[in-house]
Amino acid sequence: MRSSHTSPPLTGPCIQQDPKHSELTQFGALVVRWCENRKRKQADLANAAGLSPSYLSKLIRGRREVTVAAITALEQVMHTDGALADAAARSNDNVPHRPPQIRRRTAPAQLPPTVSTLHGRDHELASIATWGPAPGLRLFIDGALGTGKTALAVTHAHRLAPTYRAGNLFADLRGHHPDGPADPSDVLAHLLKSLRLPVPDSFTDRVQAWRSATWSTRLLLVLDDARSTEQLTPLLPSGAGCAVIITSRYRLSTLLVGTSTQTLTLAPLTRTHSLNLLATRLGRTRITAEPDISNHIAEVCGDLPKALALAAEHLSTHPNVPLERLLSEHEDRWELTKITDNADGSMHAALDAFYKTLPPDHQRAWHLIGSIDRTTTAEEIAVLTGWAPGHTRSVLEGLVLAHLVTRRDSTYDMNALIRKWGSQMGTGHQRGSF
Ligand SMILES: Nc1ncnc2c1ncn2[C@@H]1O[C@H](COP(=O)(O)OP(=O)(O)OP(=O)(O)O)[C@@H](O)[C@H]1O
Ligand SMILES: [Mg+2]
Incomplete structure (x- = not known):
């Protein structure tokens, strides 16, 4: 990391407005201001970060590209919480032949859309709102199949997203997919590619690349439907500036031991909220016209949002037929949740796949x-x-x-x-x- 250049160390404060230093990049201005505020010489900062003072001088004037290695080293001393990496990305725009990983780019924004009306989760949202954004936020949402874990995680992530300047990433860990859970090595490849970083061949190198990439940046990560601690551990960001929200049908206890992970276990909806969910999707009039049948539908669905949403979709295809009539067409009312002509798959398929794991x-x-x-x-x-x-x-x-x-x-x-x-x-x- 140490450069071979030996020009005299930079000393004394300088600011971008000073005509003498008008050539400073945003990155340079941030470094200079940091030194000025702390009354530290730039040479001392360079030495503390293991860089040569002349190399740092060139970096802050935009005469050299700011590399990930340089940012990582400086961040360990400066603790600028990702601001350094952001400023470097902007500054490198003007540097010829800059490395691809530091080019200014549109931050990734991979969060799926939110559910338009999230019923019965106000209390949970209020409670997790008190935990973040915070340094190194790690939030773990578990609960039974179809309780609405992903919907809650995505809603919360949308609220946090503006605070994470480096963007947001979403990875489906396919914890209960019939073909087996996602391989962490493949997930790492997806994450690195999303940051437009090169993907090394070996798993170990991918883990190292991911840890380096997340050391000094502000990134929000959603890891959805995790299967095990072994699957999750290599995917966790390394730096305190990143936040991660994890969902799983399992309480992954070993992940939580010795960490500052906040946990939330999601229960099925209350009956009132189940009926509200049905009313949103089928119309309030239909629900109030047949209260007993509506209650029965919620019961058959176990008050699980996923089952309720699927049943409502099925029932909504016949808006002019009474619910009782539609239900009587099923030999077993539980078949309501078996419909398959839905992109989300049926409850039947989800339970079957889970059972087989x-x-x-x-x-x-x-x-x-x-x-x-x-x-x-x-x-x-x-x-x-x-x-x-x-x-x-x-x-x-x-x-x-x-x-x-x-x-x-x-x-x-x-x-x-x-x-x-x-x-x-x-x-x-x-x-x-x-
Ligand atoms: N609180 C809610 N209010 C309204 N709709 C909801 C709610 N929670 C979930 N849904 C709906 O139910 C469907 C299933 O929810 P979601 O995928 O979040 O469940 P999950 O617990 O993540 O399921 P799985 O265990 O299969 O991962 C979503 O498509 C969403 O439309
Ligand atoms: Mg889910």
Whole structure:
């Protein structure tokens, strides 16, 4: 990093308005002002950052390109929270043959659009608003399948985005995709490409490149639908100027140990908010005209926004047919959530894909608890399966972490839709074995 140039060190303050220093770039002006405010010589700053004073002098006058390495070194001393990198990007516009990673560019803006009306999440949004923007913000949103984790994360990210000058990135980690979760190496390639940085061949080099790129910048990152801590860890930004919002159907406890991660576990909607969601999508008149049927739809959907949205989409295709009539056309009302002609996929497909990612004993317990159709205990499951008490507890703990069952004292309960699915899913799979 140290340059071989040996011109005399720069001393004393100088500011951009001074005609003597009118050639200073924005980056240069920032460095000069920083020295001036702290009464430090530029040579001392250069030495502290491991640069030669003459090299720093050329950088601040725009006679040399400002490299990522130089910014990283200076930021470690100056702590300008990303402002240095931003100023360098602008300053390098005027430097010929500048390196591509420092060229001024449009900041990436990859956040998907927000849901137009987010029902029943005012309290959650208010609570996470108190946590950021903050240095090194790390927010982890978990909750059962289809509780609206992505919708909440994206809404919050849109609110934070203006504070993150280097832009916002969104990566789908495909935690429950039928083809398996996204490979972190592929995700890193996507992230680096999004910042228009070169993508090294090896995984280790990609991790290093990502950490260098996020060390001294202000970037907002959403990592959606994470599967495991192993998948997430290499993707976390290294610098305190970045914020990351993670969503997962799992409570990834080991990720949280020893970190300042803020966590929020999302529950299904209250019945009132479920009905409001249906009213937004089907029209208030339709809901108030058939209150019992509307309530029944919300119940069948387990008050899960994803199921409610899919059911509403199905019902909205026949605006002039009473809801009761439409429901009576389904042999099993639960089929409401099975529609497949939707870009988001059906609830049926989502549950099926999730089920297939689970170990056999977790699948068996999901089916069993679903079939019992009331709250149960570990002792009851142990008797029905013949499992040892320790193994039974560990399987149930796995289902709790996956938000497939909830525990209260010593009893375990299941969401209505998740229960229904479990009871049907095991048919033929485990029948006869308990
Ligand atoms: N609070 C809400 N109000 C209105 N609509 C919502 C709400 N939350 C989610 N939705 C709708 O439900 C759909 C599913 O939500 P979302 O994808 O956020 O769920 P998720 O918990 O991330 O699901 P998954 O577990 O599959 O990742 C979204 O397309 C959105 O339209
Ligand atoms: Mg999601």
